[in-house]
Amino acid sequence: MEQAPPDPERLLQPAPLEPLGNPDAGLESVVVEEADRPRDEGSGDGTMTENNFWLKKIEISVSEAEKRTGRNAMNMQETYTAYLIETRSVEHTDGQSVLTDSLWRRYSEFELLRNYLLVCYPHIVVPPLPEKRAEFVWHKLSADNMDPDFVERRRIGLENFLLRVASHPILCRDKIFYLFLTQEGNWKETVNETGFQLKADSRLKALNATFRVKNPDKRFTELKHYGDELQSVISHLLRVRARVADRLYGVYKVHGNYGRVFSEWSAIEKEMGDGLQSAGHHMDVYASSIDDILEDEEHYADQLKEYLFYAEALRAVCRKHELMQYDLEMAAQDLASKKQQCEELATGTVRTFSLKGMTTKLFGQETPEQREARIKVLEDQISEGEQQLKSKNLEGREFVKNAWADIERFKEQKNRDLKEALISYAVMQISMCKKGIQVWTNAKECFSKM
Amino acid sequence: MSGGPPKALPSTGPHSLRDMPHPLAGSSSEEAVGGDSTPSPDLLMARSFGDKDLILPNGGTPAGTSSPASSSSLLNRLQLDDDIDGETRDLFVTVDDPKKHVCTMETYITYRITTKSTRVEFDLPEYSVRRRYQDFDWLRNKLEESQPTHLIPPLPEKFVVKGVVDRFSEEFVETRRKALDKFLKRITDHPVLSFNEHFHVFLTAKDLNAYKKQGMALLTRVGESVKHVTGGYKLRSRPLEFAAVGEYLDTFALKLGTIDRIAQRIIKEEIEYLVELREYGPVYSTWSALEGELAEPLEGVSACIGNCSAALEELTDDMTEDFLPVLREYILYSDSMKSVLKKRDQVQAEYEAKLEAVAVRKEERPKVPADVEKCQDRMECFNADLKADMERWQNNKRQDFRQLLMGMADKNIHYYEKCLMAWESIIPLLQERQEAK
Numbered sequence: 001m002e003q004a005p006p007d008p009e010r011l012l013q014p015a016p017l018e019p020l021g022n023p024d025a026g027l028e029s030v031v032v033e034e035a036d037r038p039r040d041e042g043s044g045d046g047t048m049t050e051n052n053f054w055l056k057k058i059e060i061s062v063s064e065a066e067k068r069t070g071r072n073a074m075n076m077q078e079t080y081t082a083y084l085i086e087t088r089s090v091e092h093t094d095g096q097s098v099l100t101d102s103l104w105r106r107y108s109e110f111e112l113l114r115n116y117l118l119v120c121y122p123h124i125v126v127p128p129l130p131e132k133r134a135e136f137v138w139h140k141l142s143a144d145n146m147d148p149d150f151v152e153r154r155r156i157g158l159e160n161f162l163l164r165v166a167s168h169p170i171l172c173r174d175k176i177f178y179l180f181l182t183q184e185g186n187w188k189e190t191v192n193e194t195g196f197q198l199k200a201d202s203r204l205k206a207l208n209a210t211f212r213v214k215n216p217d218k219r220f221t222e223l224k225h226y227g228d229e230l231q232s233v234i235s236h237l238l239r240v241r242a243r244v245a246d247r248l249y250g251v252y253k254v255h256g257n258y259g260r261v262f263s264e265w266s267a268i269e270k271e272m273g274d275g276l277q278s279a280g281h282h283m284d285v286y287a288s289s290i291d292d293i294l295e296d297e298e299h300y301a302d303q304l305k306e307y308l309f310y311a312e313a314l315r316a317v318c319r320k321h322e323l324m325q326y327d328l329e330m331a332a333q334d335l336a337s338k339k340q341q342c343e344e345l346a347t348g349t350v351r352t353f354s355l356k357g358m359t360t361k362l363f364g365q366e367t368p369e370q371r372e373a374r375i376k377v378l379e380d381q382i383s384e385g386e387q388q389l390k391s392k393n394l395e396g397r398e399f400v401k402n403a404w405a406d407i408e409r410f411k412e413q414k415n416r417d418l419k420e421a422l423i424s425y426a427v428m429q430i431s432m433c434k435k436g437i438q439v440w441t442n443a444k445e446c447f448s449k450m
Numbered sequence: 451m452s453g454g455p456p457k458a459l460p461s462t463g464p465h466s467l468r469d470m471p472h473p474l475a476g477s478s479s480e481e482a483v484g485g486d487s488t489p490s491p492d493l494l495m496a497r498s499f500g501d502k503d504l505i506l507p508n509g510g511t512p513a514g515t516s517s518p519a520s521s522s523s524l525l526n527r528l529q530l531d532d533d534i535d536g537e538t539r540d541l542f543v544t545v546d547d548p549k550k551h552v553c554t555m556e557t558y559i560t561y562r563i564t565t566k567s568t569r570v571e572f573d574l575p576e577y578s579v580r581r582r583y584q585d586f587d588w589l590r591n592k593l594e595e596s597q598p599t600h601l602i603p604p605l606p607e608k609f610v611v612k613g614v615v616d617r618f619s620e621e622f623v624e625t626r627r628k629a630l631d632k633f634l635k636r637i638t639d640h641p642v643l644s645f646n647e648h649f650h651v652f653l654t655a656k657d658l659n660a661y662k663k664q665g666m667a668l669l670t671r672v673g674e675s676v677k678h679v680t681g682g683y684k685l686r687s688r689p690l691e692f693a694a695v696g697e698y699l700d701t702f703a704l705k706l707g708t709i710d711r712i713a714q715r716i717i718k719e720e721i722e723y724l725v726e727l728r729e730y731g732p733v734y735s736t737w738s739a740l741e742g743e744l745a746e747p748l749e750g751v752s753a754c755i756g757n758c759s760a761a762l763e764e765l766t767d768d769m770t771e772d773f774l775p776v777l778r779e780y781i782l783y784s785d786s787m788k789s790v791l792k793k794r795d796q797v798q799a800e801y802e803a804k805l806e807a808v809a810v811r812k813e814e815r816p817k818v819p820a821d822v823e824k825c826q827d828r829m830e831c832f833n834a835d836l837k838a839d840m841e842r843w844q845n846n847k848r849q850d851f852r853q854l855l856m857g858m859a860d861k862n863i864h865y866y867e868k869c870l871m872a873w874e875s876i877i878p879l880l881q882e883r884q885e886a887k
Contacts (some may be wrong), residue, residue: 226740233737240730247723254719257712265705268698272848279855415743422747423880426754426873433870437863444859450852 059088059097060166060181062159065151066104081151082106083158087181103184107132110158112191113180117171118313119196122320123403124171125410127164128309130157136301138242138249138294149295153302160306170406206319209326216325217400223407224318231311234304241301245294256287275450282443289439293432300428303421307414314410317403324399328392335385342378345371542566543638543653545631548623549580558582559623561630565653571645577654583608585658586630592648593637599835600643601790601843603636604782605629606775621767625775632779640842642835685799689833695840696791703784710777713769720766724759731755750876761868768861776854780847787843794832801825 064084072078082104088097110129117126134150144150162181165171176194179187262280266273547562565577586605593602606629616622637643651661688696731752738748804822 229740230737233733233740237730237733237737240726240733244723244726244730247719247726250719251716251723254712254716257715258709261705261708261712265702265709268701268705272851275852418744419747419880422751423877426751426877426880429873430870430877433866433873436866437870440859440862440866444856444863447852447855447859450848450855 058100058166059090060159060162061086061088062155062162065155067146068106079146080106081146081154083155085162085181101182103182105180107154107158109180109188110161112188113177114161115200116176116191116194116196117165117174118316119200120174120176120194121171123317123399124168124406125310125313125317126171127161127168128306128313129161130154130302131305131309136238136242136305138245149298153298157302157306169409201320201323206323209323210319213322213326214329216322219404220318220321220400224315224322227311227314227318230314231308234308234311238301238304238308241297241304245297249290249294252287252290254287255283259284259287272450275446275448278449279443279446282439282446286436286439286443289435293428293435296428297425300421300425303417303424307418310410310414314407317407321399321403324392324396328389328396331385331389331392335382335389338378338382338385342375342382345375345378540568541638541644543634545627545634548627550618557618558584559618559626561627563634563653571650572654579654579656579658581652581658583626583630585652586633588658588662589648589652590633593643593646596646596648597643598793599790599832600640601787601836601839602643603633604779604786605633606779607782621771625771628772629775629779632776636846639846640839685795686802688795688798691837691840692791692794692833696788699784699788699791703781706777706781706784710774710781713774713777717766717769717774720762724762724766727755727759727762731759746882747876747880750879754872754876757872758869761865761872765861765865769858772861773854773858776850780850783843783847787840790836790839794829794836797825797829797832801829 062083063086066082066084067079068082069077069079083106084102084104086099087101089100090097107129114126114129117124130153134144134147165177171177176191179190183190259280262276262283266276266280269276542565544564545561546564548559549562551558551560560580560582563577563579563581565572566575568575583605587608590602590605593600606626637646637649643649652658655661731754734748734752734755738745738752741748801822804825808819808822
């Protein structure tokens with residue numbers, strides 16, 4: 001982890017797995033205070049403590065989307081969509097839900113929340129947000145962010161995101177997340193005041209680590225590879241699926257022309273007329289049925305997209321590991337070199353190059369006092385270095401343990417969800433086939449009466 | 451050619467049949483070998499029946515024939531029943547077994563024509579000959595010449611107009627074979643045309659080319675007279691029924707053309723859809739290779755899409771081979787009909803003109819001159835034949851289109867059924883819980 005100001009304080013511990021009783025270390029006091037609020041609020045019924053708050057069932061929904069205009073940071077007018085988030089707590093006894101909180105958020109605030117979670121929980125596969133801009137569109141689908149269908153699908157995607165976070169054993173306890181749901185005003189400032197942005201790893205450093213790390217945990221390397229492949233295959237799948245949808249649309253729609261021509265033809269026929277006319281009607285029904293079919297399929301595409309973006313989250317965890325491991329390796333290397341220097345100074349042998357050694361040669365040997373001083377400095381550094389190495393090692397192992405636990409959880413979730421998605425896709429196809437059989441059977445009957 | 455017709459017969463039909471001594475025409479010309487031997491009375495009687503038909507003024511209803519399956523009863527049956535009972539049929543013709551012949555000058559395809567008949571005109575109960583497209587073309591021309599008052603079914607197009615199609619490809623040959631089969635069956639079903647001499651020869655002669663050469667100069671009396679009707683006569687008024695048919699045919703041809711275009715477009719779109727599906731399915735396979743628990747479900751989906759692709763290909767092939775050609779055939783059919791209508795118009799116009807000319811002259815007594823009478827005969831004969839043919843055509847059209855469109859619906863139903871089966875079969879696979887690793 002990069003620590004910009006050398007900070008003895010251990011920042012941003014991954015949240016421990018045992019039930020939270022204590023506010024997270026390192027968060028600003030403002031947040032800690034507010035974290036106490038649920039305790040106060042809940043004391044009314046006597047049963048609610050902060051622990052119990054999360055054990056009670058809560059329902060979160062993004063129930064509405066609204067177009068708004070406002071002024072942005074550069075004081076320019078902009079149009080954006082705001083989403084209404086409603087939180088309900090469900091009483092155990094009677095199952096009734098009570099609306100506890102209701103506020104409006106825009107997409108950028110969701111992004112901020114997610115970025116915060118990414119930085120503060122680097123060992124967690126953080127649920128992704130729905131896409132910012134419509135991608136993988138087939139021709140009839142709009143690529144416009146303001147398009148009502150896109151907004152609707154995004155609303156569902158955002159709700160899904162919140163539900164994922166709320167059902168994650170660790171993320172659900174986060175204060176900022178809680179405030180996101182409950183504190184409308186000032187939330188942005190609150191998040192920024194945590195200073196999380198400073199703790200974010202620089203892209204460059206991460207990239208560097210990826211290339212230079214010598215001994216990463218094999219599992220993470222494999223996982224990263226898997227993430228890459230998954231991203232690639234799902235992108236491909238979504239692209240082709242969009243083309244398939246396009247073509248299918250064309251096939252169905254052209255059949256509508258039969259409706260018209262059969263009707264025209266029936267006008268000049270005597271006995272054949274009725275049969276043709278009614279068959280034509282069925283062709284029209286067939287042609288118009290494709291709209292609903294493809295709309296349903298978009299839901300399947302969205303499920304795939306979620307896991308496309310999840311792949312990126314997976315890779316982020318792997319990168320974090322590599323970064324930590326590289327950091328560890330660097331620290332170990334640094335320690336080893338310092339130890340060697342120390343030894344050389346102590347024994348008088350010069351095996352390693354040092355500036356001091358050179359200047360000594362050029363300008364004359366240093367005094368015993370000077371040498372002693374240097375050894376002392378090095379010994380201090382070595383001692384500190386050993387401490388740091390130990391804690392880094394510990395951190396690294398903690399990270400690996402926690403991350404792997406979450407990855408296992410994620411794998412189970414992924415397999416479940418994707419199986420469900422495939423099943424619902426198959427069900428959609430079955431429904432489409434049945435409709436097709438129905439329409440053509442009806443048409444056949446009309447033809448038989450010609 | 452040299453042997454004259456037996457005196458007992460007042461026939462005017464092509465007599466070369468009797469004189470055609472092909473040594474290898476084993477099946478049909480036992481009596482013809484040697485040329486001068488007199489055919490047996492039975493055979494003569496049979497022949498005369500066929501010829502008599504040709505010169506009757508009302509082509510549809512021959513009088514006093516002893517043939518068990520007379521044209522009139524056949525006609526009645528055609529008009530009343532939509533489905534001709536197999537048992538009342540006495541002539542069955544099939545076109546099959548296309549074979550490629552490679553000669554020095556050219557390469558061509560021949561088809562086997564199998565004829566089964568209980569009719570007395572046929573010496574044997576069964577015949578099998580080989581014919582090429584040229585022969586069908588010849589037959590059609592002959593029929594048009596010899597039966598100008600009748601509607602002759604169309605042939606599939608001689609040359610392949612659209613696209614680059616291989617004349618010898620399986621699909622093309624099969625499509626053509628079906629159309630040729632249809633052509634012969636339509637003639638078979640026609641109460642007058644099926645007894646035509648040329649048709650008979652076509653079905654039975656071993657060496658058609660020899661007959662072709664001989665038949666060139668001879669035409670039926672009626673045929674000749676109709677042939678000599680020159681254009682340039684203006685029609686006064688067309689009888690209502692013919693006018694209606696003319697208008698109908700115009701619109702009908704238009705609508706058929708539109709349907710043809712729509713069907714082609716659908717096939718094109720389906721093919722493009724198929725192309726995408728072929729890329730889509732395998733991606734699931736690629737994904738499956740990355741996964742553990744999901745590997746089987748994903749592979750299952752891939753296979754499923756593959757099955758749907760195969761079903762779709764079958765659908766497009768079927769539509770191309772079975773649907774489009776029949777549609778086009780009917781467009782040709784209505785074109786034929788229109789040209790026959792025109793001829794009829796000309797005959798009527800000539801009659802009217804001649805009649806007018808006579809009225810002007812006033813020299814003749816109430817007795818109308820012979821040639822005007824002939825014209826009237828011609829016209830009435832034509833009208834009656836055409837009317838009968840039109841009705842038959844309408845019935846056949848109704849049957850044919852019902853069958854064609856039901857066939858189209860069937861193909862689509864089968865396609866969806868196949869896809870349904872594929873997707874339903876993988877549901878259990880998808881729902882299956884993986885055994886704990």
